[in-house]
Structure formats: structure tokens, C-alpha cells
Amino acid sequence: MCGLCGIVRFNDPPASETLWRMTRTLAHRGPDNEGIAITGPAGLGHTRLSILDLSAAGHQPMSADDGSVTLVYNGEIYNFRELRRDLEADGVRHNGTSDTEVLLRAYLQWGVAAFERLHGMFAAAIWDARASTLHLLRDRFGIKPLFYAAIPGGIVFGSEIKAILASRLTGREMSWRAFHEYLHYGNSLGAGTFFEGIRKLEPAHHLTLTRTGTTVRAYWTPDAIAPIDDPPTVAARNVLERLDAAVRTHLVSDVPVGVFLSGGIDSSAIASLARRHTARLRTYSVGFDFDRGPDELPAARRLAERLGADHHEMRLAGSDVRAVIEQLVVAHDVPFQDSANIPLAMLCNALQGEATVVLQGDGGDEMFAGYPGYAFLARASLWRRLSRVGLLLTAPLPDGRRRDGLRRVFGYLAESDSGMRMALMRFQEHAERSPNRVFTRSTVEQLRRHDPFARYRELGRRFGRLDPLQAMLYADCAVLLPDKYLEKVDRATMAYGIESRVPFLDDDLAAYAMALPSGLKVKRGQKKWVLRQALRGIVPDEILDGPKTGFAVPVSHWLRGPLNQYLRDTLQDTAAAWPDLFDQAALDLCVDEHVAGRHDNGRLLYRLLNFGLWHRQYLL
Template sequence: MCGVAGIVSTSPPDPGHVREMCRLIAHRGPDGEGYHVDAHAALGMRRLAIIDVAGGDQPVYNEDGTVAAVFNGEIYNFVELRDRLIARGHRFTTGSDTEVLVHLYEDHGEDLVEHLRGMFAFAIWDAARRRLLLARDRVGKKPLYYRQAGASLAFASELKALVADPSVSRELDPVALHHYLTYQYVPAPWSIYLGIRKLPPGHLLVWQDGEARLRRYWKLDFTPRPVGSEREAAERARQLLLDATRVRMVSERPLGAFLSGGIDSSAVVAAMARLSDRPVKTFCIGFDDQRYDERSYAASVARRYGTDHHEFVVVGSSALEVLPTVARHFDEPFADSSAIPSFFVAELSRRHVTVVLNGDGGDECFGGYRRYAFMKRVGRMQPPERLRGLLDRIGSALAQADTTPRLRRVGRGIRLLGETPQHRYASLMSHFSDEGKNALYTEAQHERVAGIDSNDLIRHVFDTSAADEDVNRLMDVDVNTYLPGDLLVKVDITTMAHSLEARSPFLDHHLMEWAAGLPGGWKVDGQVTKALLKKAMVPWLPSELLHRPKAGFGVPLADWLRCELRPLAYDLLTDHTARARGLFRPDVVRGLLQDHSEGRDRSNLLWSLLQFELWQRTCAEQSWDTACAVSQPAQGHCG
């Protein structure tokens, strides 16, 4: 696991700049560094040593030194690939997984990615052809950013390494901001900076003599496939999960697991316990608010498998303290509030281990989100045209009313009934609605994003999916949007901030490809989500865990924004610096703050605005005011 960076050009690149890029991402690889420099390429990396700790330094080279590679990630089938390549006459000088890349490239060119089982972002420089190959893993576990300027191309694992170049403009991309407010993350291929792009999951970029081309090499196929009985499928799910877990337990450094108390992380811990001859180290985050605390469920799994269990409780004051640090690590606005507990559980885990396994991807493979059940319940219901306007007005009134959260949810549901399935799901996944953004934007910002519809990103995947059932179409959407844009970014950034490697058995592409072809009714059965996985886990997990409602990895955000974080939110969102940006109408921002203080939940909207402003000050402008960062919790007016 590492951080990578580099520059290729038709003229000699500056190796000193690549060294500075690597210095800025040293947290991704504190164990060493390595560089390759020639007339047209400068490649660098920072290493977190996991495999072949003693001898696996990078860059790695082919036999004659004409092909070099730097690599971030893990290739889980590297032993099998290495044996095959040796049989074909290739010579290896290390025992690392990285070295298979240069030899696979010699045999297969850019098609080498078809042979890889793992998570990765890598760069291969072919000096003889003056060709750079950049690749990102199938689902987007590992990040890769790039910037093309004339005949040069620069790349890095994190944005901070690219914007360190003084010649790079830090100009905000207004379309990226527009999408961010909808989804709470900046979706690929955009980055928050104009001119810098994300390499999308499952894509390659080939640069040669100043020209670049991009192509997609993998997409999860949801075409229905023949299946046996549900009993056979449950057994197959266990087998695939065990195999995916087994290959992810190869490590020369201490290894453990995140254990949230949900089915997915618990299933991974159960698989690890079956494969290990010693107690698994498990790590759990809780809250002092019982509504969000799942430690008791995690503890029940820990007891069942005799794990070496560790816990940490997050409170609002601790969240306040780490906000600037978290914003600096993300490099662009990111408003999934579960990044806060993710940051703390990574910090806790790193005190004990270097590698953790987690349950990411279980929901997207087996249908775990409650929104899937809602969408299945309403189906393709389409009320007559004359009723749609009425439903929209009634639903909007209830959703915005000063009433209970439950009634607001009912209002939102009524409003969604009047939409097509793809529009309905896009609305469910939106935070700021189109109307909300229209009210928020200044006239200048309106003009910058005129004609741009963020919901098209979801609707396009829904409409082009090979699935024949809406439940599977929704999972196709999430695998292409929410999973790589939100969940995987959150885990990568928060773990690598602490030099911790995270591995995800449910995101093994063999398991994902098998699960994608299963009937949607086996995944969401009425109101039961993840139905097949729950059946598969009956022999492994306590029944009370299998049958409890899904809780998610939420935080008491609404309460924090009325108490510990309230002064910070007011300070950052209403001061002269924020108003002077000319992006948002100050009266609308103040209205959201006031609404929330008076009991109407605007926490998700405020959190999006707050994270944007934190990004501006900590990353884009690097002008964070220390006094503001340590604003004291409100006294006497929490609630």
C-alpha cells in the first residue's frame, strides 16, 4: 500500500517537483520512498510495507530496465501470476506483488489489468515507447488524479500533490460544486479543481508523446444468469466470502478488522475467525448517544468468536477538534458525516495493526439499503398526470413543514410517488434538491451551471443497466456512483491518513460478478433487505443481529450542529470570507441555520455547506484561522 506520483512529458520533467509531491503524501507510505527519472518521466512513490517488507521497494523494473512501475494497492493473486510468469521465462528480483505488473505488461500490454485480482492504482512507464499507462481498479478502491497541461501529464494518489505545483490554478470547478451539493461528494471524473480530473474506476489512461486516451476496461454486469436454489446460493455466498477473505489475510504486518455490529463487517470477522489460528483483532466506534451506538451488537460477535476487541466512543467535542484535520486529508469537499467515526476507528486500529478488513460492498452486492425496499414497494407506480402536481405540492408541504421527522419522511415519500423510477431514485440520493440549489445560488453561480442536471448521472446508469429488475438496477447505480464516490473515498482517505491499509472482501470482483446475476427478489424480499446474505449467515452470526433493522454508520449530526458545532457553523458560514465568495445567498444560508436551531432538521444541508467552507480554508486557500478551529461549544442554548 503506497502513494504514487509522477510527471511525464515530451521535455525533461522536474524530479524535484515529484519529490515534493511524494513528501505531501508521505502519510500513505511512511516506510520508504523510491524514484525513477529519465529524459521524459519522473515517477515517485511512498511505501507502506505489507508484502515483502524487506525487499519490496519501488519502483520495480523488467529485466532490461526499460519498463518501470509504481503501485498503490494489493494484488491478491500475485503468487499465482508470478508462478505463471516465471514459467514463461520472466526473472524476478523481489518477492513483492508489485513486480508482477511490469512482467504482465511485457506479455499483455494494457490488457494486463484483466489478469489482476485486487485493489490498485498504478503507473507503468515504457521508456522504449515513451508511453505511460495509468490504471485504477475495477470498483475504485484506490484513487488516482491527473492533470494534462500541453504535452505533459502529472498524476498522484491525492489532490494535494497536484495542486502543490505553483503553476496549477486552484480555481473552483463550478460543475463539480454543483454535483457535490447534490451528492455530498465530487463524482468522477470531476475534481473540485478546474483542470484536474479523477481517473474513474475500471478505467485506463494511456499517454504517449503528449497525447492521452482514456478507456473503460470493466463494468459490473447485472445481466440475469441461471442459478440453482436459494439454499445452494447461500452456500456459494459463504464459499466466495471465505475465499475473498482468505486472500486478503496475506500480510507480513499485524492484521485486524473493523467491526461495526452490522451484518457485513460481522460476516467478514466470522470468516476471518474460521481462517485464523489466533484471535482476530477487532475495532469498533460508539457514541454517547444510544440512538447511534451499536457497540452491543459488535460485542456480541466479538464474544462469539473470542476476538481481541477494542472500542472508542466519539463525542461532539472530539469531532470538533478533528474537523480541520479531516478536511485537509480529503483535499476536496466531502460531506458524508460518517467520515468522523471512520477517522477515529482508523486511528484506534493503527495503534494495534497495519492492515484491516472491513464489510464495504455488502449492501451493493446483496441489496442492503432500506431505499431498495422502498423503491421495490412503490415499484413502477405512475399516478395519472393530473395527480402528479397535487402529490408534489402535498409532499413538499409536509417535507418542509415544522413537524416530526417521521411526517417529513412521509411527505418526501408522497412527493416521490409522482416521479418515474429513475427520477425517484435520483431524488432519494440527492441532498440539496434542484429547488434547494436554485434558492441557494447567487445569480453568478446560476449562470455558471446553467443547463447542468446532477441527477443525469444516476438516471444514465439506471437507463443503461443490463439488469431486468429495478432492485438490481438500483445496485448497478450505486456501484457506479455512491460506492466509489462516497464510501470508498471515505475509507481510503481516513485509513491512509493513519498509514493503515483497508481491504474489502465483499468487493472481490469474483464475488461481485456472481452476486450481480442473482435475482433481485433474493436480495430484497418484501421489506427484508439482504435476504440471501442473511440466510447464508445463519450458521455464522447471532439471530438477533441478523433480524434487527439496518442502522447504518450514522452520527448524531443534528444534535452536534445545535450544540458543540453550532458556533463553528455560524462563524464559518456567515462571516465576511464566506459571503465574499459570491456563490451562495447569505440570507438563505442564515435561514438554514435558523431553521435548524429552531428544531427543523437541516443538518445534512448545513454539513455540506460547512465541509465546503472548511475545504476552502484548509485546502484551497490554506488560510485556516486557528481561533475559529477551536471555537468553544455553545453554552446554554444546545438543543
């Protein structure tokens, strides 16, 4: 894994001082080597975390033998050996054994057609001096990040926003659209970021910059996947074969590899299959000193013992997390609400020096329908008929999370517009507890200029022909997966120089899973049905047949206890720096309600805490 950055400016070539400043903001992503290259109007920077071919032959930026093409690249191309064989069959010779060189020579041999042949996780920048053209590229699911901003005469880009800010070629104006989306979902959606003018290159997209302009196009889309109607036993066998092959290829490394083990189905499957292909299995688990939530450590420990793994675990206390939260704000460069990045980051910090690569179970829920709500969508027509009755029946229930949860479910099932149904399903607070309630009228007016549901409306139009469950799965792959979960995984691991790999998002496995009918993913109310069948005899039944607990981080508890004063101080500082932002009385009520246990406002308060820390770090 690595960090990349660069500037292309046709009217004013970049200075080496600027490139070095940008590159060194990414040192945590690549502590083993750093370098820059300037060729004409283009400057590229790179920091390297050595995984394959640890020699200098894998250093970047890497150029063609004649210097006509230069690239920087972050990630892993899992089919690089097959591509190398194809290139050698065409008479192409290689100087080393890295997948970086395979990417370079594939582009030299096949041009942009090479991009559609890549299987893996990657972000890449290729400068082709022959055509004065820059290519930016990102993998199908957005496992690896890439940001860019238009500047006069060209573009500036980087693996993280901090590299772009270090160029001093862009501003730091906050995006109100991103802020409104963040308040609803805990992250911004699509191509936008919290900084006006700085954009994400979306998953499976290819940006081309020439002297005449910029184009961005999708090179892959799930819409093109042809449905598969394999019988259940055949589907289960095919899923297992593809998952096993994915784990095997994701274990390829010249440095130590471990597995993050939570005790759930997905990570247990990864660990169990990894044991087939490695002589020494290292597993890592994390829990909390909080006895009122689910604890997956015992299940993870039992599985590790069964597999004969070299198992390591740690337990976190609320008093440990304040410094980590602040570090993660800098790691993300934006406010970010998914608190699961806290234990992930602390685990990565602890295992530095033990494993450089870790495998995780992310992507299993999106591929095989594992989230709460998917079972409802599998029988959406029935529940839609009952939804209005459900709203009436839940109205008298006492205020609380159970009532809010039930009304949220019935509310989105009653919605006739498929895009709005998707948005409401992912809107984490019921409309009666709007996040806007803690802001001044002027702030609310500013927020309301931007539709937080626009991205889902667009996806509703795009996937409206599909059944409700399949449409939601595709939407989650377009929004929830890259903008929340994969961003969390990348920043929390790369902050400590750890490469995370996600076998469930292997291109072959994912294409097959996305083609399967909804009836094999949710069957008789059981989510992940076909995956569970595939894993019988490999993963213990107690895990396969157990309920989905999720990775429950006790943030609400921490905000009442060890983080309470920290929360109050941060919000007070934010209000002082931005007097027109909060309705102070409403904000105080929100905090007091939470501390007294009258209402769980933890999700909103944690979002506001992260926003306040980001505002102080990046805007003041």
C-alpha cells in the same frame, strides 16, 4: 498501501525537485519508504506502506532488469500468487515475493492484457520506455484512488489531488459543476473534481498516454455480466463460499490485521469468517456520547466476546471532532459530506501501532441490496401506481423529516425517467428544501448552468433495460460506492497510514453477486435476503434479523451544540471572503431554524461547513 505520483512531459522532462515535492505530500500514505525515478520524459514518485515482502525488494519505483519499464503501484493484488505461478510456468523468474514485482513481470510478459487478469484493489502507473507510453490503471470498483490532469506536452497524476497541486503545473479554479453536485449529493460525481482540469481516473478504466495523444477506456463493465439463476439454496451456498474465500485472501499480510466491527450484518460477517482463518482476531468499534441515536457498540461487543476476539472500542464526544474535521478536509482535498469519516479517522488514529491492515464491511449493501429504498424498487411497478396517491396523502402532514422522507420516496417512484428516478433517490434533500435557498441569485444562476442529474441520466440510459432494483444497484456501484463510500474509507484510513481492505468487493464474489436476480436480494420485503441465508449459523440471528440502523453520526446534534459557534464563524469567514456567494438572511434563517429545532438542516449545514473549510484551505 502506498502513494504514487508522476509527471510525463515529452517536451520538458520533469525535475527531481518537483517530483520530490509531489511525493512528500503523500508521506502519510507510505511512511516506510519513499523514492523517485526519472527516465526520459517520465518521472515517477512513490511512498510505501510495507504490507507484503517487507524487505527492500518491494521498494518502488520498481524497474525491469533492463530498465525499459518502470512502475509505481498502490494497493493489493489478491491473486498475485496464482499470477506468479503462471509467470513461472512461462519461465519468468522473480527477485522477491511482493505483488508489485508480479505486476511488473506480468506486464513485461503479457502486455496490457495483464490488466484484465488482475483481481484486487489497485491504482498503478507504468512507464514503458520501449514505446514511450504511460499506462494509468484503476481497479474495478475504484477502491484505490487515482487523479490526473493534462498539461502542455503531457500529464501529471497522483493518488491524491494534493500531489498534483504540489507540481505547480495546474490551477486552482473551482468547478461549479462539482459544487452543484456536492450540494445535492455530498460529493462530486464521475470523473470530475472540485478543481477544473483535475480529473479522477474512473473505476475499471485504463488511460494510455503517447506522444500523439491520450485515450481512456473501460477495461471492465458490469454490463457484460451474464445473469445467473441459481436456486436459492445453491445461491446462498455459493455466496458463503466466495465470501469466505475473499476474507481468507484479504487476511494475507506480513503485518498485523484487524477488523472494524460495527455490529451490523456486513462487518459481523467479515469478523466471524476471519475468526476461521486467524489465530488472533483483533476487532475495533466506535460509538458516540449521544443517547438519542442507535448504538451498535453493545452488539459489536457481544459478537467480539462470542468470537474470542481481542476487542477495542472508543466513544467519541462532539468536543473531540473539530480538529478531525479540519484534518479530513486536507485528507480529501475537496469538500466531503459523509460524516462517517470522522469516527473512522479517529479510530485509525487510535489504533496506529496495533494494526496496519483492517478489514471493513463496505460494499455489502451495493452487492446485496441493503440500503433504504431498495425494497421499494423491488416492487416498483406497484408503488409507482400508488405514488401519486401517496404524494397527495402526505401533503397535509406536518413539516419534518418523516414527511420529507415519505414525499421523497413517493416522488422518485412517480418519476418515469429511470435516470431521474435514480438521481432523486440519491438526492438527500427534498426538492421543497432545495440547497440553493441559501445562495444569492447570481450564485444560483451559476449553479443552474450545470445539471446535477447528468451522471444519473447517463446511467439511466445505460442500465434502462434492467429491472429498477438491478439498475439502481449498478448505478450505486458506479457512483455512490466509489465517489462517496470508498473515497471516505481510503482518505480516513490512509491519513493515518492504515490500509483498509473490503472483502465484499472481491472480484469473484462481486461478479457472482451482481449476476444474481433481484428476487434473491430483496425477498418478501427483506433486503439482503440471500446474504442473510448464507450467514445463518455463522452470524447470530439477532444481527441477521435486526433492522438496518446505519452508522448514525450525530452531526445535527453537534451543529446545535459543540460545533455551533464553529459553524457560524466558518460561514461568516466564507461570506466575507466571497461576498456574492450567500444570501445572508436566508443562511441565517437556515442556521436559526436548525438550532431551534424547527427543521433539521444539519445535512446542508455540514456541507456548507466543509465547503467553507476547503475554500479557506485551498482557494484563499
